[in-house]
Amino acid sequence: MSLGEVVLMGIIHPVSRPFYPVLSNDTTGVKSVPRGEIVMLTIDEERFQESFETYSAIGSTNNNGLHRLALTDEDKHVRDQFVADLESLGVDIRIDQIGNIFARRDGQNQDIAPILIGSHLDSQPYGGRYDGQLGVLTALETLRTLEDEGIETKRPIEIVNWTNEEGSRFQHAMLGSAVFIEKTDLSEALDLTDVEGNRLGDELTRIGYAGTDAVEPFDIHAYLELHIEQGPILEEHGNAIGVVDGVFGITWLRATIHGETDHAGPTPMHTRRDAMATAADAISEINRLPNRLSADAVSTVGELRVEPDSINVIPDVVEFTVDLRSYDDDVVAEAIERTEAEIVAACNRHGTTYELEEIWKTRHTEFSPRVRDAIADTAESLDVTYESIVSGAGHDATNVNQAFPAGMFFVPSVDGKTHNEAEYTAWGDCVTGANVYANAILALAGR
Amino acid sequence: MSLGEVVLMGIIHPVSRPFYPVLSNDTTGVKSVPRGEIVMLTIDEERFQESFETYSAIGSTNNNGLHRLALTDEDKHVRDQFVADLESLGVDIRIDQIGNIFARRDGQNQDIAPILIGSHLDSQPYGGRYDGQLGVLTALETLRTLEDEGIETKRPIEIVNWTNEEGSRFQHAMLGSAVFIEKTDLSEALDLTDVEGNRLGDELTRIGYAGTDAVEPFDIHAYLELHIEQGPILEEHGNAIGVVDGVFGITWLRATIHGETDHAGPTPMHTRRDAMATAADAISEINRLPNRLSADAVSTVGELRVEPDSINVIPDVVEFTVDLRSYDDDVVAEAIERTEAEIVAACNRHGTTYELEEIWKTRHTEFSPRVRDAIADTAESLDVTYESIVSGAGHDATNVNQAFPAGMFFVPSVDGKTHNEAEYTAWGDCVTGANVYANAILALAGR
Numbered sequence: 036m037s038l039g040e041v042v043l044m045g046i047i048h049p050v051s052r053p054f055y056p057v058l059s060n061d062t063t064g065v066k067s068v069p070r071g072e073i074v075m076l077t078i079d080e081e082r083f084q085e086s087f088e089t090y091s092a093i094g095s096t097n098n099n100g101l102h103r104l105a106l107t108d109e110d111k112h113v114r115d116q117f118v119a120d121l122e123s124l125g126v127d128i129r130i131d132q133i134g135n136i137f138a139r140r141d142g143q144n145q146d147i148a149p150i151l152i153g154s155h156l157d158s159q160p161y162g163g164r165y166d167g168q169l170g171v172l173t174a175l176e177t178l179r180t181l182e183d184e185g186i187e188t189k190r191p192i193e194i195v196n197w198t199n200e201e202g203s204r205f206q207h208a209m210l211g212s213a214v215f216i217e218k219t220d221l222s223e224a225l226d227l228t229d230v231e232g233n234r235l236g237d238e239l240t241r242i243g244y245a246g247t248d249a250v251e252p253f254d255i256h257a258y259l260e261l262h263i264e265q266g267p268i269l270e271e272h273g274n275a276i277g278v279v280d281g282v283f284g285i286t287w288l289r290a291t292i293h294g295e296t297d298h299a300g301p302t303p304m305h306t307r308r309d310a311m312a313t314a315a316d317a318i319s320e321i322n323r324l325p326n327r328l329s330a331d332a333v334s335t336v337g338e339l340r341v342e343p344d345s346i347n348v349i350p351d352v353v354e355f356t357v358d359l360r361s362y363d364d365d366v367v368a369e370a371i372e373r374t375e376a377e378i379v380a381a382c383n384r385h386g387t388t389y390e391l392e393e394i395w396k397t398r399h400t401e402f403s404p405r406v407r408d409a410i411a412d413t414a415e416s417l418d419v420t421y422e423s424i425v426s427g428a429g430h431d432a433t434n435v436n437q438a439f440p441a442g443m444f445f446v447p448s449v450d451g452k453t454h455n456e457a458e459y460t461a462w463g464d465c466v467t468g469a470n471v472y473a474n475a476i477l478a479l480a481g482r
Numbered sequence: 483m484s485l486g487e488v489v490l491m492g493i494i495h496p497v498s499r500p501f502y503p504v505l506s507n508d509t510t511g512v513k514s515v516p517r518g519e520i521v522m523l524t525i526d527e528e529r530f531q532e533s534f535e536t537y538s539a540i541g542s543t544n545n546n547g548l549h550r551l552a553l554t555d556e557d558k559h560v561r562d563q564f565v566a567d568l569e570s571l572g573v574d575i576r577i578d579q580i581g582n583i584f585a586r587r588d589g590q591n592q593d594i595a596p597i598l599i600g601s602h603l604d605s606q607p608y609g610g611r612y613d614g615q616l617g618v619l620t621a622l623e624t625l626r627t628l629e630d631e632g633i634e635t636k637r638p639i640e641i642v643n644w645t646n647e648e649g650s651r652f653q654h655a656m657l658g659s660a661v662f663i664e665k666t667d668l669s670e671a672l673d674l675t676d677v678e679g680n681r682l683g684d685e686l687t688r689i690g691y692a693g694t695d696a697v698e699p700f701d702i703h704a705y706l707e708l709h710i711e712q713g714p715i716l717e718e719h720g721n722a723i724g725v726v727d728g729v730f731g732i733t734w735l736r737a738t739i740h741g742e743t744d745h746a747g748p749t750p751m752h753t754r755r756d757a758m759a760t761a762a763d764a765i766s767e768i769n770r771l772p773n774r775l776s777a778d779a780v781s782t783v784g785e786l787r788v789e790p791d792s793i794n795v796i797p798d799v800v801e802f803t804v805d806l807r808s809y810d811d812d813v814v815a816e817a818i819e820r821t822e823a824e825i826v827a828a829c830n831r832h833g834t835t836y837e838l839e840e841i842w843k844t845r846h847t848e849f850s851p852r853v854r855d856a857i858a859d860t861a862e863s864l865d866v867t868y869e870s871i872v873s874g875a876g877h878d879a880t881n882v883n884q885a886f887p888a889g890m891f892f893v894p895s896v897d898g899k900t901h902n903e904a905e906y907t908a909w910g911d912c913v914t915g916a917n918v919y920a921n922a923i924l925a926l927a928g929r
Contacts, residue, residue: 160790161743203792266748283747287793296608298901299782299805300730300874301713304772306898311783312769318762325751335746336758337793339786343607345650346734346784346803347875348901356793358746427747428794451753454745454795 075417076180076473080466083176087465090116090156090172091164100456101158101168105199105210106134106235111242113156117171117196124178126194130246133224134198134239135211137248140178142191142480148256149191150480151439152177152472155200155211155431162201163458165263165448169465171196173261177473189481190256197431198244204229206287207395212434214250221250255439257406257479260432261472262443263460267451268424275467277424277445278410282433283331284364284399286371288357290317290378294387296343296351307349308386311341314353316381321357324373332361332370333427356394362425364398400433406442406479413475419467428453444471522864523627523920527913530623534912537563537603537619538611547903548605548615552646552657553581553682558689560603564618564643571625573641577693580671581645581686582658584695587625589638589927595703596638597927598886599624599919602647602658602878609648610905612710612895616912618643620708624920636928637703644878645691651676653734654842659881661697668697702886704853704926707879708919709890710907714898715871722914724871724892725857729880730778731811731846733818735804737764737825741834743790743798754796755833758788761800763828768804771820779808779817780874803841809872811845847880853889853926860922866914875900891918 093116094109096102103109117136121128126138139149154170174194181188197215202208205227213219225236239245264270269277294310318336325332335358342352359370371393378389414421424445435441446468449459540563541556543549550556564583568575573585586596601617621641628635644662649655652674660666672683686692711717716724741757765783772779782805789799806817818840825836861868871892882888893915896906 159795160792201792202794206793208794264748265745266750267753285747296902297899298712298875299780299784300732300807300876301711301900302780302874302898303713303778304780306714309769309782311765311786315762315765315769315783318758319766322756322759322762333746333749333751335756335794335796336762337746337788337795337797338791339758339788341784341786343901344785345607345648345901346653347649347655347782347805348606348784349782350784351902358794360747427749428745429747451749452744453748454790454792455743455798 076184076470076477078176078180078466078469078473079183082179083172083466083469084462086120086172086175090168094158096161096456098456099164100458101162101164102160103156103158104160104204105157105201106204106238106242108242110157111244114196114242114244117156120175121194124182126178129248130244131248131250132221132246133211133214133250134244134246135215135250136196138194140181140192142188144189145191147190148254149193150476151193151195151255151258151435152476153195153197154260154262155197157199157201159201159203159454161456162454163452163456165458165460166265166453167200169263169460170261173469173472176469177476180473181477186477186482188477192476192480199235200431205235209429209431209434212431216252216434216438218434218437252438255435257403257409258432258435258439258441259406259410259472259475259479260430260443261468262430262445263448263453263458264424264445265428265448265451265453269422269445269447270449270451272422274420274422275447275464276410276414276419276421276471278407278421279402279426279443279445280407280423281362281399281401282426282429283360283362284367285397285429286359286367286393287395288359288371288374289354289392289394290357291352291354291390292382292387293389294349294351294385297349299347299349302349309349310353310387311350313381313385313387314339314355316384317378318355320377321374324370328370329361329363329366331363332366334359334370360427362399397429397433400436402432402436402442403440405440409475409479410442410444410471413471413478417471417474419471444468523631523917523924525623525627525913525916525920526630529626530619530913530916531909533567533619533622537615541605543608543903545903546611547905548609548611549607550603550605551607551651552604552648553651553685553689553691555689557604558691561643561689561691564603567622568641571629573625576695577691578695578697579668579693580658580661580697581691581693582662582697583643585641587628587639589635591636592638594637595701596640597923598640598642598702598705598882599923600642600644601707601709602644604646604648606648606650606901608903609901610899610903612905612907613712613900614647616710616907617708620916620919623916624923627920628924633924633929635924639923639927646682647878652682656876656878656881659878663699663881663885665881665884699885702882704850704856705879705882705886705888706853706857706919706922706926707877707890708915709877709892710895710900710905711871711892712875712895712898712900716869716892716894717896717898719869721867721869722894722911723857723861723866723868723918725854725868726849726873726890726892727854727870728809728846728848729873729876730807730809731814732844732876733806733814733840734842735806735818735821736801736839736841737804738799738801738837739829739834740836741796741798741832744796746794746796749796756796757800757834758797760828760832760834761786761802763831764825765802767824768821771817775817776808776810776813778810779806779813781806781817807874809846844876844880847883849879849883849889850887852887856922856926857889857891857918860918860925864918864921866918891915
């Protein structure tokens, strides 16, 4: 299929940015593919869509979303599908002790570092069909397309499905990749529990994905992850691809307010120590913090639990989470300080006390120029419009980038909706993204 | 045992109120017992305490409280104990279709209206050992003492354990008595569900307390309930007994805020429709409402539920309850209006919407002079200190009073703590209360 036909497959927007230099910092792999000199890869759109529908049916919700929390029966089911699809490709499958699924497609030279491709198959409690899944299926389609074309790349290519990226059920987002780069201890990860007290390690065993391979980093030449934008910028600017410069710094806090439980009737207001009233005051102020910090800062209280949770009882315990983000790590640090100051003020007002725990933190990330250039180069070659973008959300690529050259690119997300059943990316944009992805991987792995 | 010895059993405080006139509006029963003319009843303190310990062990928590939600296995267990104790007394036991347990001790005249005694055996999720249980055991001890003394009262005496007084598991407080006085429809009550979707009627059947008797009021000469105060006033004033004039008007609301779920990272603050930030603003203001309404008004947000309840997702649904009370029904009505106004203001601020449902309402109650006089009269006879008091909490007596002469008295509650495992009433105060109760019942039922 010629380049002209490839272009017709996706929704192509007018180029809105100046020419992006086709340069690569890749010194060990091949140089970027000069446009027009060789035939570009074209994915099998029909097969890609069929896989997308098959995977989307596993853990699907009534509203076209996904309910596929990490290590649930639904996660087992989708992992089984993924493993079956890899087996059909004849690749060598390995499962490590945190349940990450790897498979290797050999290259001409088995002794040089592979290209790593993939994303995650777990979802938010009521998430969409694109977050994570689209990245895994694009990587799978890339392997299938290479197989179709009988291309043996210079470098091996490893595909991966990372365990528990979302952190919704076991509260440590991007867990599988964190253990992989030895940022998080394996035994600590296996001991995480969900709200019902189920241990992550036991749940891995239960669904049959407690692998035997050691979780340890192997040398990686480049990791590339395709993801939906999860924000409104590409759609607003009319670009098909966002080359991700880097990711926000993120901190997660858990605040616990301790008051005194008492009867909602005969207890006068002035004698109360109300944990709920305290939490409400603090949350109102935490929501207002970004106004006073930076243009990009965001704060979110996503979880809240109250005890004893009875209509006619003054709560004595309220626990809530705070998610603070900015591309500037100093802004995040100040947001943490101000969050605590607001909790202190609310506790003083209501005669309550608090605990504040930092449950997770990641500094801002700048992705590898090698990978960013390969994406921009490929987009140029395919006449696909793109721009540079910063990600407000962490991804497994953020972790991998701490140890190896890594990068990401985004495809547009309608209305920027995500972590939401209404999450939607036009199918043409998915196909365009998959073609950019397959060709960028080929460029990185070398023909 | 003489009167002098009875007095020594409880903690007796100096009389802090002027003489209370020993008058009764009872026209069909006996007149009040002239002080000193006949020997007063004295309960068996040891047996009373033994029963208290036995019942307190059923559903007990590690902190000396009770976890005995309506129609759970623990509730079944305590009901079985109660039925066994009634059987030992040889009284005629009846269970009605809402699970209220009645038992009748015959009087000299079977054709005149009985005296009804009792309270409830269910508890808050983590409640104390006195709320409800002390009233049932005082009533049981009264029947036993009458039996010990071989006293046949003129009127029959009925003892009752009301179903689901707390309304913690099935959200309709004082349910059994509400169905009894035909304020609440039986089929509606049986169809109530708990948070896990269990139907009340099914749970009654499951624990073996779906009785066959019709739930319908029978003529009652007087209903008397002993309860702990659940507030600090008796302890502050040093009085042993609080004769309850009446009960606050109470309204329960359920507010649901609807926003839009989205990713906590890439979603700028100004594009959010955050249900949690809305709820926090509203709850802060609801907590401040009583300041501007009356000296006795109270407001409480006791329950809150968030969706999707994920640390990195902006919540799209937050549901919370509001409990509003005052002895003045107009104040409660204004509190409802202002609660809605604060929710509207918060929704306008955050671009969210709301639903507000009145889930339960009861107007303020004034108890029967017949019953109040019998209590005061008895306290005088026993030289027990007392005062008039208003109850911020609803009780089954509030319901019964809508159809028949009813009343209550309180014993002191240390620090006014209740609906709390730390709830505590000095044992001497329980015994004093039980002696007042037994003699007041004898006065109402007639020798």
